[in-house]
Amino acid sequence: MVNTFENAKERVTQTPSLVIDEHTVRQNLSRLQTYADSHKIAIRPHTKTHKSQQLARMQLESGCRGLTVAKVGEAAVMSEVCDDILIAYPAIDLSRRTRIAELARNHTMRVALDSLQGIDSLAESATAAGSCVGVLVDVNVGMNRTGVSTAQEALALATAVARYEGPLRLDGIFFYPGHIWEPAQEQQAPLQEVDERLGEVIELWRSAGLQASIVSGGSTPTAYQSHWVSSQTEIRPGTHILNDMNTVRAGFCDLRDCGAAIVCTIVSTAVSGKAVIDAGSKTLTNDRNVTQPDSGFGHCLEYPAARITRLSEEHGELDLSDCANPPALGERVTIIPNHICPCVNLQTQMQFQTLDGSLTAMEIDTRGMTS
Amino acid sequence: MVNTFENAKERVTQTPSLVIDEHTVRQNLSRLQTYADSHKIAIRPHTKTHKSQQLARMQLESGCRGLTVAKVGEAAVMSEVCDDILIAYPAIDLSRRTRIAELARNHTMRVALDSLQGIDSLAESATAAGSCVGVLVDVNVGMNRTGVSTAQEALALATAVARYEGPLRLDGIFFYPGHIWEPAQEQQAPLQEVDERLGEVIELWRSAGLQASIVSGGSTPTAYQSHWVSSQTEIRPGTHILNDMNTVRAGFCDLRDCGAAIVCTIVSTAVSGKAVIDAGSKTLTNDRNVTQPDSGFGHCLEYPAARITRLSEEHGELDLSDCANPPALGERVTIIPNHICPCVNLQTQMQFQTLDGSLTAMEIDTRGMTS
Structure with missing residues (x-):
């Protein structure tokens, strides 16, 4: 499938970055x-x-x-x-x-x-x-x-x-x-x-x-x-x-209707059969998928067979058992989170991909307002 | 037991508030x-x-x-x-x-x-x-x-x-x-x-x-x-x-060694057998307890028998089935979270209870720094 975030993926200056597609x-x-x-x-x-x-x-x-x-x-x-x-x-x-x-x-x-x-x-x-x-x-x-x-x-x-x-x-x-x-x-x-x-x-x-x-x-x-x-x-x-893997897996929308993604970097491939992304529970939350709780903590657009099986705060572990061509160390990948609302709440900024393909920083004006 | 946060509980101006005890x-x-x-x-x-x-x-x-x-x-x-x-x-x-x-x-x-x-x-x-x-x-x-x-x-x-x-x-x-x-x-x-x-x-x-x-x-x-x-x-x-319910329930410390708590308000008792606190996953995280995953999403000091069974983003649901004296609507209660690290990351400020019992706002200097 076409990755809406392909362009933004290479242009964000650091990862993990939340990108919103206009x-x-x-x-x-x-x-x-x-x-x-x-x-x-x-x-x-x-x-x-x-x-x-x-x-x-x-x-x-x-x-x-x-x-x-x-x-x-x-x-x-x-x-x-x-x-x-x-x-x-x-x-x-x-x-x-x-x-x-x-x-x-x-x-x-x-x-x-x-x-x-x-x-x-x-x-x-x-x-x-x-x-x-x-x-x-x-x-x-x-x-x-x-x-x-x-x-x-x-x-x-x-x-x-x-x-x-x-x-x-x-x-x-x-x-x-x-x-x-x-x-x-x-x-x-x-x-x-x-x-x-x-x-x-x-x-x-x-x-x-x-x-x-x-x-x-x-x-x-x-x-x-x-x-x-x-x-x-x-x-x-x-x-x-924005949609997310909760609405996708429950059948309420298609993957292409997801307007928000986290661009990550593969930061470790040292452990056999695994790759580690720089997005853990501090970026993706520990929210399991509502209708498919064992589907992992989000979906990787480039490697759909790589299941995000465990999150630490800053590490996301991808199980590569079913991946014919595993991702390379240092490569960027795009993750659609399970639940976008608390995920937005964890970021300090969003990158807004406008209709002409440019990226601008967007404030998260009500982040962390719990009272 | 003595509630370290009893004094702070009445003095914070809004809930949910994270209190740290010096x-x-x-x-x-x-x-x-x-x-x-x-x-x-x-x-x-x-x-x-x-x-x-x-x-x-x-x-x-x-x-x-x-x-x-x-x-x-x-x-x-x-x-x-x-x-x-x-x-x-x-x-x-x-x-x-x-x-x-x-x-x-x-x-x-x-x-x-x-x-x-x-x-x-x-x-x-x-x-x-x-x-x-x-x-x-x-x-x-x-x-x-x-x-x-x-x-x-x-x-x-x-x-x-x-x-x-x-x-x-x-x-x-x-x-x-x-x-x-x-x-x-x-x-x-x-x-x-x-x-x-x-x-x-x-x-x-x-x-x-x-x-x-x-x-x-x-x-x-x-x-x-x-x-x-x-x-x-x-x-x-x-x-x-700071410690948390992960270290308490695993036996690595006592409840009295917990130096951080979330002060909440009971905001609804409309549904029979339940009370709702104003701390959900946006305050406590959805992290389950490591060694006792079914023990709930934190521990209520005032009502230890009230289990926090479900979190929405802003609602925490307390199951009162085992509670002889349930909490009252509007009452404040103190929650020790399962996992304090991501919980601190969700707040915008901490209230620091100094040795003389006074409260001062403390910045969370590296909050949300994921890159």
């Missing part, structure tokens, strides 16, 4: 926008994947409604390029809710919450800041991580938010179908189950006079099946802009 | 120094664990001979506090060897190499820079990651280095017994095997008129058994300064 990024964004437009679903991409104001701007220019972030530090940075931000995280502690309330003075801020305590304390912070924060009630649709599990609990939270009219604004419902990794053609049943759960909540709210103007869900694995959740008004995929 | 750090350093002094073995600690000039200075003040780094960016930063630095990495590519040769103009730089190509190209760079770089021949003693496997290969490399007298200097032998994680009392046999392999190399070098003035090995798991490798002149442990 052409692939634009294709990935436009393909999903076309699908979403045809189903009248908005996209509010999760910026945790790229952590870049520049890529966020490209998403907004391609038609996205707003942006999603996990942490408040990210919200502050992304509010410089977008006026409508959803914090997809139970930001209930004093530090987070104070900063959100302050940001809400000049921006539309929305927060997903799953507790009365969270609602009470956010109302307190917004009152103190003299601002209004939108709240989406987090409903657990099967991921079992956050979110209330029954329509009655969701109604209790919505009612509490509505009572705080002024500092808070009831925006709607938040859910995350992160447990759905079935192949696209098998997603209809689990997504219809999600649709039913949400339908119950919406119906109960309606009978209490409450409305969910936003129903926010979606993930990269379910992105192109979003129409199976009839009440959904917007989706929050993150990975789709 | 008292524990000083104890850990002094204990190993006493052992090493009694066996006349030097310590050249690996700074990848803490990535901090301030902690490196404490190590040098406690009696360490020099410092170890993995990458050249780290060498540049650490050369500001120490004049004798070993790059424990096959730095064979143009960018790395050029920078090493430049640093060697004003500092003692030593590099572990395992290939003739690496030796030839480093000599070329040192010649160009007008400097002299020390070389340690990397011998594989069972880790099977880098290093030559036979005494004959080690001799061939040593001979090549010796021929480059001027730009290169033959410093000795490098090895890494990273495969040895047996309990201390079972390490005698594997370490004696290492000793024999090294003995063969040293004997062959001697018969060829070559000397290994430095024999550099050691790891945190084997640190206190270093005397079983008779030819070893220095050890390079990293983790021992």
Whole structure:
């Protein structure tokens, strides 16, 4: 296959280097926008994947409604390029809710919450800041991580938010179908189950006079099946802009749709049957592949038969048993990581390969913002 | 047990926060120094664990001979506090060897190499820079990651280095017994095997008129058994300064010897039987425990029965099945990570708890330096 990164591979001055390909990024964004437009679903991409104001701007220019972030530090940075931000995280502690309330003075801020305590304390912070924060009630649709599990609990939270009219604004419902990794053609049943759960909540709210103007869900694995959740008004995929071996091996995209790669150097071939790249867990993360956990810690474009079997912090070991022509010491190779989001978070810069093939350094503006 | 971080836990302004305890750090350093002094073995600690000039200075003040780094960016930063630095990495590519040769103009730089190509190209760079770089021949003693496997290969490399007298200097032998994680009392046999392999190399070098003035090995798991490798002149442990659940669960230290912890907030208790902390893989890494891989992604000091069973990037899920008194929403808890080195690398700052109990921000000077 053609290696999108062949040109950049020889041009980066040091390795490991994370390269982002503009052409692939634009294709990935436009393909999903076309699908979403045809189903009248908005996209509010999760910026945790790229952590870049520049890529966020490209998403907004391609038609996205707003942006999603996990942490408040990210919200502050992304509010410089977008006026409508959803914090997809139970930001209930004093530090987070104070900063959100302050940001809400000049921006539309929305927060997903799953507790009365969270609602009470956010109302307190917004009152103190003299601002209004939108709240989406987090409903657990099967991921079992956050979110209330029954329509009655969701109604209790919505009612509490509505009572705080002024500092808070009831925006709607938040859910995350992160447990759905079935192949696209098998997603209809689990997504219809999600649709039913949400339908119950919406119906109960309606009978209490409450409305969910936003129903926010979606993930990269379910992105192109979003129409199976009839009440959904917007989706929050993150990975789709860059893709990775998780989305490739699960069948959600092709290898050529991967817009991010790590250019590495083979730094040792001393141990028989092995080659060592200068990218370990400090570059690739120790994340195993979601659907094929034994496939190794990434995929080598030049030597697809070389499996990355073990990572130390700075060493990646390639098992060459199935490699007819093994790589040479000092050679550069291109790795597609299993999970691109935490991988971007580990770098200090990205190299952006523009449409004309030139490389420019791109900042990772929200790197390491965990609070 | 007493929680070393109890005081800091309430004083950090936001979570997750990495706290380093000075008292524990000083104890850990002094204990190993006493052992090493009694066996006349030097310590050249690996700074990848803490990535901090301030902690490196404490190590040098406690009696360490020099410092170890993995990458050249780290060498540049650490050369500001120490004049004798070993790059424990096959730095064979143009960018790395050029920078090493430049640093060697004003500092003692030593590099572990395992290939003739690496030796030839480093000599070329040192010649160009007008400097002299020390070389340690990397011998594989069972880790099977880098290093030559036979005494004959080690001799061939040593001979090549010796021929480059001027730009290169033959410093000795490098090895890494990273495969040895047996309990201390079972390490005698594997370490004696290492000793024999090294003995063969040293004997062959001697018969060829070559000397290994430095024999550099050691790891945190084997640190206190270093005397079983008779030819070893220095050890390079990293983790021992802070410790983590890897060293605790393997029996190399007690929980109270852990000098680093992540202070978190419980941000969700909506899903029955679970609590969610605001530290996921972007804070704790996805590293499993080395000797007890199913023990969870870290250890909660306040709720030892709460197992951290699943991490997303920003969520850590605690299974509360065995917890008589579960934590409350909004409560802060203290987590000892499985593997502290990559965990430090993910933070933007550390909070340093000094001997008087005050907290000061400490930079992570070599964070993210992968090249």
